[in-house]
Amino acid sequence: MKFPDLQKCTVAVIGLGYVGLPLCIEIAKKQKCYKTGKQLNRKVIGFDIDEERISELKSGFDKTNEVNKKSLLKADFFDLTNKIEIIANADVFIITVPTPINENKQPDLIPLEKASRTVAEALKIRFKTLNKSIPIVIYESTVYPGTTQEICIPIIEKESGLLCEDSDKKNIFACGYSPERINPGDSRHRLKDIVKVTSGSDNKAAKWINSFYGSIIKAGTHPTKNIKIAEAAKIIENTQRDINIALMNELAIIFKLLNIDTLDVLEAAGTKWNFIKFKPGLVGGHCIGVDPYYLTYKAQLLGYKPEIVLAGRRINDDMGKWVAEQLILEISKKNISLVRSNALILGFTFKENCPDLRNTKVFDIVKALREYKLNLDIVDPRINPSEAKNIYGLDIKNNIPNSKKYDAILCAVAHKKFIEMSNAEWKRILKVNAIVYDLKGIVPRELNPIRL
Template sequence: MNKNPKIAIIGLGYVGLPLAVAFGKKYPTVGFDIRSQRITQLQQGQDTTLECSSVELAQASQLSFTADLQEIAHCNTYIVTVPTPIDNYRRPDLSPLISASETVGKVLKAGDVVIYESTVYPGATEEVCVPILAKHSGLVFNETFFAGYSPERINPGDKVHRLETITKVTSGSTAEAAQWVDQLYQSIIQAGTHLTSCIRVAEAAKVIENTQRDVNIGLINELALLFNRLEIDTLEVLQAAGTKWNFLPFRPGLVGGHCIGVDPYYLTHKAQEIGYHPDMILAGRRVNDSMGTYVASEVIKLMTRKHLCVASSTILILGLTFKENCPDLRNTRVVDIAQELLEYGAEVAIYDPWVDAQEAHHEYGLNLLTEVPHAHYDAVILAVPHRQFIEAGIEWVQALRKEISVFYDLKSLFAKEQSDQRL
């Protein structure tokens, strides 16, 4: 292993770019991505994910960007940060990880180290990725090349909890490789590192971080379904329970994004592969995956009570991203609401000032509004509490509605008397 790291970051999305910028301030670093348009934007100092400012990009004086494989051939440390999504059957889709491993394998040299940050199930790095690296490089694992795993902990849109201020879990395929990987990350992570005994432990630690959150949110979502039938306000219940010092402050809502709505399926896949059925994890997933359909059904009930015909109605959804104040559309469950309403024949419009309209159309076939007409909608669903909606206030939301209409405040952004219902 080389004592003078020359780093290549494979994949320049929400995870890879902040990592490339951090390493690029200290070491010769090349950011590699197969999307030539992404490379051009970054070379011009523009980050469409909004994770890194033009100033931050400029501060990484040793960082360059490329889509040319040969321009990373001189590197000795390869860090893979590609997505690990699920397919239509909610099974792990490792194709981006496999493709990235094939790419790295073509330029891998004796003494090089490959570190994975993508979320996987325990064992995936050594069972799936390493054999691909060995096949395409002709090298021998743990003799002429080494591996590490350091799970990403990027929280899109979060300007407080940043890469450098979050403790980094590290691991390596040998004791020497583990120490080398740990020291590499220590050089850029202010919060420090946590070195695990093996790669499988680090993989497991990552996948349960979001599985734990998913199960907890699933519980709160189920309670919200119950309290709605009991005609009790869920938020009021949670605020009362929250006066106890150890009550966990989870809130009901849609569970999407690249982590919480995906990672549990990686763990359950591995569990079922070894003959164990994970009841609690899958139960939480079932509840959370059903919430978009539930919201749509509640809006339809409210409209029916007001004698509004759903099939000929115009319904506005405010917000499309998977969380507030970021442009990230990955695995957003707002589309579940839209699709359910469209099946009932409603005309659904979506407004989100954070979203690139072309990306929304490419990913989900949805056309976004650039302006929102007043007094036009039979129902308004506030799905994502972006700061623009908070600043505009309840008066702006109410002005969008027809005289007889429905307002569903999914995230309880406003007082309960200001909406017809909230989750």
């Protein structure tokens, strides 16, 4: 049996979220291969278990804001579906489902296991009907080293009856892991501009998978020796970032006691060529605040209790509460009555310029502030208010109320709209003597913001 035709294969992408959808669009493009210059003519089947997501995408609406209506409607989809029979038409299966943690901060592999069963089901149908080439299964979800080979491949083998091996047998499939490294909301670093790390279950599979991604990734690829290395590479990218931010957060706490501005300190220290530039802040979302727990889980299974990684996680997880306490302290210093004060939080998403509400640490600030019974408004121009209401039970507005002035404003997320606010706009919403607490360093200095 042969591997699929690189130029003309049909690709099923399982899980059409922040990662899966932009990937579908890139694969479906009728473009020339970046490596060989040959014309690509691939078909894409987008698969998701969320029916609402499928029908929104069919109508050209992407709630993640990663793909615009024109690109979505123009894309050469074979289908957008939640039916397994349809993806049985594919030659390549790419899995981009969520990998969250559970309430014990341990990996929740249920979506990944379910997606593996879906692929196994599709492979069974494909094997009976078409059986034309060796199917390739590629995992892109972030996992701890070993997951693909210890958890995912055994599920596919057991459920499909096929084997993941390099042999002359007919009932085989090949597998690989290629982590996604996109940064939603970032228009400069798009999928094709980020080097793609690739790996495969054997040399032939690794080579095919590397050529496949090399054809659509302008920045090129980095093949690794095996799947575990590719899995580990992704997990440490985010772990390193988490620890660096945790260090900045710890410094911010120390500098607050010293009564010095952390951002000023970092600016000064940053003039040395080898000072690494990170800033303090909230670490939310489903990647940086989650992925390190995948690594620590696996380390503990192997008998090692990580020190630095877990300490960093603790510091970052407690940051929202600390920020809320600092704000309360500042309000109290000015003798403003807490129960009568109007406070405004600017920004609720877990990061700037995207609508993603998952695991936002601004919620920790809101929870802590509520204990003090402030009159609290929350404004975020990027969110869907009904989604925020469903998930967090909060009434969040898209726009700052016209006629209201505040005793305290906490700038929590650096959305473009907030960065672009003029001094006059700031002054319009601030009472005399008001406090501006600026977590992101975006409020004009002449308004005397308190910074981290």
